[in-house]
Amino acid sequence: MGPYRVLFIPELLDNILSFMNRDYNMINAHVCKQWSEIALDLVWWEVVNLHELLNILRPFKKVDGHLIISAPPLSYESKSSFFVDIYARMPHLHSLDLRVHYAARLIEADILNLLRGLPDLKKVIFPEFYLTSGIVSELSRMKHINIIKSKIGPKQGCGEEEDVDSFSPILQQEAFPALWDLDITARLRDVTRFMNSDLAPIKLTSLYINTYVDDKPEQLHKLLVTLSKQCPVLSQLCVKILHVPKQLKLFPARQITFDALRPVLSFQRLTTFMVTHKYPVNITLEEIEELASRWPTLESLSLNEEPLVMDDFTLDLRALVPFARHCPKLRQLGLFMDATTAETHPTTELRPFTALRTLSVGASLARDPGTVAVFLSQLCLPGCKLETSITWTGFGGRPCRELNINHRSVLSELQARSRRWTGIIDLLPILIQIRREEREKSKARLAALQEVDELRMKNIKINDR
Template sequence: MTMAFPSQPRALQMPELLHTIFQFSEPEDNYASARVCKTWSNEALAILWRSVMFDVVLDLLGPTTPSAAGDLVFVRCPQPEDWSRLDHYAWRIHHLDVPWQPYHPSVFQHIVSLRSRGILFPNLEALDFNNNDLGNVHLFTHAKLKTLILQSADDVGEPLHTKTLLLHLPLETYHLHTLNLGFLLIPEEVSHLDLASVLQGLPALKTLWLPGDRLVPQIANTLAWHPVLECLVSTVVTHANTTTWDVFSTSLELDSYPSLKQLEIAVPLDRAALILSQTHRPRCLVLFAVKCYWSEEFVDSYARFIDVISSHYPKLETLFVENNDVYQDPPNLQQMTFLELRPIMRLSALRQLVLTHPLQLDLDLGQITEIAKALPSIESLFLNESPRILSVPNLTMTALVTLISLCPKLEVLGLYVNASVTMPPITNDRTLASLRLLSVGRSSIVDARAVARFLKSILPKSCALCSNTTPHRAPEDYVYSRRWDWVEKKRSTKESRY
């Protein structure tokens, strides 16, 4: 390592300033900076090693190679000098990511020998453990850990390891702020009572993710006393034909969820309406997301849900109504009309609105105008831009012109439009200046040249254009997609004519 040059400005010897500079530097530049002098090295290494992958840590202990079974194993046993090298960097690590990679048992056995001498990563605050070796999570946990993300595959090994891990969380990570179990296969050996006891022992939780089939009323009522819980998310469960209908609670007690601001659950719309209309419902919600299955829904369910949430949560800032049943065409499904969606206009504080449905929303230009006028703060608006069941869109590109003056804060927009008709007149003084993304989903298009010319006149050059976000493409989707891709390419060029 070289010494600092005598002529080096004093400012470039200040750790705080160097830390700020290195935060915005490329890794290659920080590698070079780490060789300048001791002061630069400390700050550059602090950035480089703040967040690392587990494989990088293993490289400090010696070379690794895949074994005959495919798992990762050390080429040789780590030596004392290897442990010293790890200790030199371990205290700098604040975020560790253990990826989906099979490791030979000997790898963790070597680490156990070091762990016996003290905490392996003394300043670790966040652990992302995406691996089936759940019995080894305890090697990295300690009282300073604030964020823990646990993921596993359906073929996870010994279920008792998972149970032991969960039951010990309150003892080893009492101060957890964020716990994500949403993508962890929790075995049957872990009862609802067990899980409720674990969560009760983590009083500092602010954010919690759970599998949808685990947010049952018993656990929801346990969580209701958490004084600082702000975000509660249940993920959609797809294994073993599990349904998640009987989740959360419809009999909460007084002063439940005093700090809850974000709630995301997977339930039918009727149950969502029941949850949100109960006497002792959470009072502070600013974000609500419901992941529903349209095969179970009807027009009146949708209308009832929209009416309930707009009546009880007038200060709501974000509303997601998401469709997860993409494999079934329900026989009695009807379009959502302006009559069912009208209550949304009460939510004047909305900043994000996402509505999805297998059929296009039955809205005309006048009704879109009314909705836009009622949502002056809207920044992200997705109005079912990719209906699964195709029909001729009611809206045309004129809707974009209408939104220009009504939604000045709009940054993200998703609309299902008919771009196969004549484009509106081009004006050079009215644009969606704040728009960063326009999603046209499965919108039809014929004259790509005319569409590109029109969009170039009303969209900022930095705005991205995307199409066909549906997982099930019809043959015409491929044709439309190629034309939209051509539009995006030409719209972003510097050519004035094409």
């Protein structure tokens, strides 16, 4: 073993590795810690392929022009040095996508130092439950940050709910000077207080809010009132109250009502709105008419089409008619309906949607596929996609949003309803095409009759001469 000791003398090892090409030294960097430091110094001397080089330090991917970096495992002793390497070697990084599979509090100090070392950041993406008060406070002081995202899913990783149980960032003058897109997970009352501050990010155009607390409709109303006053340029708003109780039983006092949602009509530029809750929204057909008629600029609306309590209906397929009549720019619509009663008044004109591309019916009930498909074919254009089922449970595998063994009846009912809509999904494009062909034939017949009338009038004029 004597001859091999020379390979552990730093000066000699550096001399030996300097004669090797960069591909071999990238391999040498994996041998041991001592070899890694010397080999990396040689590789970093001239950066040719940043993607390939950073993969030596820690596996990552390059997607849409930004770096996706996985944090070291929790058992890794030198986590701090990992984050130091990032901002020491890439101080002008513009986009950071950090993926972590443990609680934010375990590396919050390292993340704060990382943010301070990357003053040019414009976009950050963190796992859910990572936007703590401390991290948001630090982000508020960054001059160029315009996008703060929180992604949900197994690849992104996930923190723990308790890290955002209390949300109260400390803001200073000129906080969030460039922020326009924000995702946040916190209690609605905390978000309301945050956005009601004189230093709140009022230039937001997009705001996504998740909460796992069973917030009351009154709290949602207060939030919407605050946002309508504080965020004059907000165009996209999503509020998801993702609370899954052990026993799913309807409590009417906990249902979101139209009165709770009415402040959305006070926004100046809001064109996209989504609300998600375990109970159906308590809204009538008359209120749907008011909502649609007062919101002609609406482009996307998801009115809780995916409740977990699915046996309380206030709407049927007639709820689609006002949106087709009043909202010419509407591209996406989601409603929870009893699709078995679709009778309209004989004098009601069924004007088709002009821009709708996606109709999401979620957990809506449909018993007669043929009747439902015939009605929808009068409103939907070719290419309109029909979406069903529950999509917001199970994301990230968090207990607070999972349907488990206590919800067997819910899961069974969801599967049954989804099967009923399968026939409608298959039948609808055929009926839409048939109606389109009939309209074209009708137009052709009308044009022919008009031409005959014109010829008749010309003939009368000639005879009168």
